[in-house]
Amino acid sequence: MGIKDFAYIRCSTTKQVKDGNTIEVQLKGIQDYITKNNIEIPHGNWYIDGAQSAKNLNRREFKKLENIVKNGDAERIFIYKRDRLIRDVQDLYTIQNNFVVDKRVKVISVKDGEIAWHNANEEFMQVVYSAKDKLEITQASERTLDNLYMSALKGNYTIASIPIGARRCKRGDAKKAIEFPDENVKDIVFVFDYIADVKCSLQERVDYLNSIQHMAIKWTTHNLTRMITNPIYSGDFVTKRYKIENHTPGVITKEKQNRAIKNLYYKGQRNTYQYVFKDIxxxxxxxxxxxxxxxxxxxxxxxxxxxxxxxxxxxxxxxxxxxxxxxxxxxxxxxxxxxxxxxxxxxxxxxxxxxxxxxxxxxxxxxxxxxxxxxxxxxxxxxxxxxxxxxxxxxxxxxxxxxxxxxxxxxxxxxxxxxxxxxxxxxxxxxxxxxxxxx
Ligand SMILES: [Zn+2]
Structure with a gap:
């Protein structure tokens, strides 16, 4: 009985499901390996981190496992592939020093064999493997970013909701592209004019737009704020990851959008200091x-x-x-x-x-x-x-x-x-x- 044998599985989001590194694949891989080698890992010794990105790691289960290692209660840890545990060279040295050298723990990858070294030659090879894994992770994420960027250049937006007044169009190969139809432009400009020029509270603005049934949608403080602050209306496409300036001609000028944003959060100071008879x-x-x-x-x-x-x-x-x-x-x-x-x-x-x-x-x-x-x-x-x-x-x-x-x-x-x-x-x-x- 391998009371001191553990298994560690990490599965990321959709991306790795596509790669084929699902929890099931990893489970089966480790199970097959230990059965073949006559090893039994107790039920409670399986540690699984689900939906974790390789880049931004918050490995809760792994941290528990780390504590077990620190307490000297582990002898062997089985993983499916080395990149499940080690993302870069720094991780490699942490494992080597804290697990292998300090605590005499064996880290065994089903696909790659034991992760450890006993001489300079082996160390070099391990570093090369880790560097290669790291390169692949980075390249994959850069590829995703490049694809999104190229796609946005064509007008394909990876946003969940279409901006108010816009619609999907079929322009060339850009199937998800959005455009502002001519008949909506006037209505959009009206909203920005109204926000930029009229001073009142956000709720009053929402009430007003609803009272005139503007653009036949239900206005809320949320969708109005999102509309006014979305740079797409003045021609820029901005996401958390990248910005494409002057992406589209834009329905309004940047100057007007900035004025509208500034005025959007106007708190009605005017009401508190109104001297009607000042100087009179x-x-x-x-x-x-x-x-x-x-x-x-x-x-x-x-x-x-x-x-x-x-x-x-x-x-x-x-x-x-x-x-x-x-x-x-x-x-x-x-x-x-x-x-x-x-x-x-x-x-x-x-x-x-x-x-x-x-x-x-x-x-x-x-x-x-x-x-x-x-x-x-x-x-x-x-x-x-x-x-x-x-x-x-x-x-x-x-x-x-x-x-x-x-x-x-x-x-x-x-x-x-x-x-x-x-x-x-x-x-x-x-x-x-x-x-x-x-x-
Ligand atoms: Zn006087």
Whole structure:
């Protein structure tokens, strides 16, 4: 019984299955050999590494075997072919020193005989064999790479999925070649334009493309990112192993693709620092332009909220962006309307502001104990009802008269509107009063 006899098998991926070095072939080879030589290897002494590449070796089972050798529990190791154990000359010396010399272990290859040497001549021969194996591995992998490269030059892509907007074509001997049909080019350019020029979050982009059913595919953050970053759209073919520049004419320029990639990960900074009234608000007291200031308050959920302020460096007060916006609510809209219409609306908006202040007043009265709860609530409820009716009226008015409401404009539109219509806004800090001076 060969308690100290072991067998080691290594099988790589598909490539070696093609070579004929499958696990079964190696098993049978070793089995035949040991039967013929009257050797028995216990069931637990077979070590098999499956699906391992010769180049990038992570031989888990072999490492276990190595430990057994280190502990002196092995006498013989049987392998099918020497290249199953030794990839290069360095491996050869490791085996010779650590196995053969140190631990007196015999390494026997079914096909090549014993791997060891006792004199310089034998050492030379072993080195030559190992060098030859190494050469074959390298050549095989270079051949694969060359084949892939040559094939890609013809337009044959070894990629699993066809890029969005492309299709397989039959161009000469390039059966797997892809091309961008003329009717898709416009749609592809649209996506890149949209990503390169519009600033919003990735999810918003996906939602938008899906909402217009662009190119009739289901857009996801994954396929959109893959499309934008795939160099094939600007003409280069790139894989992990090689790059072919200007492989195809390309649907878009490299410049546009780079811009799109840069913009793709735009995180929406714009939303956090939007001073709508920057350089427009003046201090009524000292007539200087108010400066900008921001504070960040950390909320319980860990996210910070940014508060924007305008402050007067001379007088020392500050007023928040939201206050300015609510105080000016409705007042900036009128510029879009006929004057006689604006009069009614102005009154309505002023009443809305008054009601808001009254609600606030009753709230404070109740909180400070100056007003009974029922009384305060009754008044507040009445006021809220008035406010609601007014709001319905103004909303209908905006809608019927096609009024563009300032507070509902985008940041950009607000800025454009202010810069073209408003000379400046005077702010009186004592009375919390805003005066709009139009151009
Ligand atoms: Zn001032």
């Amino acid at each position: 608000i003046h201090c009524d007291t000292c007539d200087t332009i108010l400066d900008q200031q921001s504070t960040k308050k950390r909320k319980r959920n860990g996210k910070g909220k940014i508060y924007l302020y305008y402050y007067c460096p001379a007088c020392g007060y500050r007023v928040s962006e939201s206050t300015v916006l609510s105080e000016l609510e409705g007042r900036l809209d009128r510029r879009f309307m006929l004057q006689e219409h604006g009069k009614f609306l102005k009154e309505a908006v002023e009443r809305k502001t008054r009601i808001k202040r009254l609600i606030n007043f009753y709230n404070q009265m109740y909180v400070s104990g100056k007003l009974e709860f029922e009384l305060a609530v009754g008044e507040i409820e009445k006021l809220k009802q008035d406010y609601k009716e007014l709001k319905i009226w103004t909303d209908k008015y905006y809608k019927d008269n096609d009024v563009i409401v300032f507070s509902r404009m985008s940041y950009r539109a607000k800025r454009i509107y202010l810069e073209s219509h408003v000379k400046y806004i005077k702010y009186n800090a004592k009375n919390l009063k805003f005066d709009i001076i139009y151009k």
